[in-house]
Amino acid sequence: MGIDSGSDPLKFVLAFYGTRGDVEPGIAVGRELMRRGHAVQMAVPPDLMKSAEAVGLSAVAYGPDTGAWLEDTRDFWGYFFRNFWRVRDVQRNFRESREPGIRAWVEMSRTLTPVAAGADLLVTGVSYEELVFDVAECCGVPLATVFWFPMRINGRLVPNLPPAALRLAMRAYEWLIWAGVKKVVGLTRRELGLPPATRPVPDRIAERGWLEIQAYDEVLFPGLAAEWAKWNGQRPFVGTLTLELPTEADDDVMSWIAAGTPPVCFGFGSIPVESPADMIAMIAGACAQVGQRALVCAGWTDFSDVPQYDHVKVVGAVNYAAIFPLCRAVVHHGGAGTTAAGLRAGVPTLVLWMADVQVIWGAAVKGLKVGTSRRFTAATEKTLVADLKTILAPEYLDRARRLARRMIRPAESVTAAADLMEDFARRKGRLVGVPC
Secondary structure: OOOOOOOOOOEEEEEOOOOHHHHHHHHHHHHHHHHOOOEEEEEEOHHHHHHHHOOOOEEEEOOOOOHHHHHHHHHHHHHHHHHOOOHHHHHHHHHHHHHHHHHHHHHHHHHHHHHHOOOOEEEEOOOOHHHHHHHHHHHOOOEEEEEOOOOOOOOOOOOOOOHHHHHHHHHHHHHHHHHHHHHHHHHHHHHHOOOOOOOOHHHHHHHHOOEEEEOOOHHHOOOHHHHOHHHOOOOOEOOOOOOOOOOOOHHHHHHHHHOOOOOEEEEOOOOOOOOHHHHHHHHHHHHHHHOOOEEEEOOOOOOOOOOOOOOEEEEOOOOHHHHHHHOOEEEEOOOHHHHHHHHHOOOOEEEEEOOHHHHHHHHHHHHOOOEEEEEHHHOOHHHHHHHHHHHOOHHHHHHHHHHHOOOOOHHHHHHHHHHHHHHHHHHHOOOOOOOO
């Protein structure tokens, strides 16, 4: 069964699970699709429903609160990098850290299936991609996946590593993920009335020709576009999808910045910092040594009970698009959205990564020579001083400014993503699937 061509309204269902950085791309493009007159339904974690509803989108609760597993994520990666040679212990710790998500799998599928029924396009992020694929297959709806780093096999993921070795490692990683979810995927597919799956979901998506939107800038991974040219538009680059919404703190922060020298901005995203007081002390000490003020964006960490310093200002959330260009440099966890905002601002970056994907962004920043990178748990006041001295050198600022001029503006990114989704929904139509 097909759908009407032309400009008739379509039904989009956007299922995005994860932290605020994982979900915001879906909300950003969902708002644009709604503005164009389409019916848009979001499925997001319960503790992020207000973010979708704040911009006028309808949302259903999808999976557990993200806050329930963020500390487990931080603890696993801290354990992994301290004990990576203890293979059995790492495997056990990995299974335990993923257990809450696996337990929620079947219930999330049950939530999403009736919502997706009758949609013209189902859209998901990277998290729970396998689950959403199965729902799309069941409901006979085409699927588009939004990526915020090059997750599909390629030889350009990490600069200066042999492309053949990278491709081999990424293929092994796909099968590792598949091994971890195969059992629960089998249970879910039986419940949906689908035949067993025998291969990782990237293979199945590629086979169907479904859309894989690369929601980051092509210039951040030199050579990747040429490597993927054979996909004939199935993996288009659109740039970062973000809302860039103002916050209540913006005016106060801009006044504080204007009253002194441009600060170094520190941000920690959604993963809570284990010891906020120690972190503030380290930042204050390092910035004092390099003669810089510090602006600390707390994210989801509670910095309410920490020492106070004259040259350090702690705030909750700020609009990165407004604040980062006023700063001397940015230091953060390496989230895709935060990294892109810092690079668009044309300022140098220090990535203090906490988890696996953040390592990739740290490597990208270092490879582009617009900043450097270090494991968060290995950072000390001494290393922070050294890293700040590195990125505050004039050549880093010059390269950062030149790179910023080549990046896609967020409004253009959202428009491009919405255009692709509209076109794909109309070209593919609804497939014949198993009744949900």
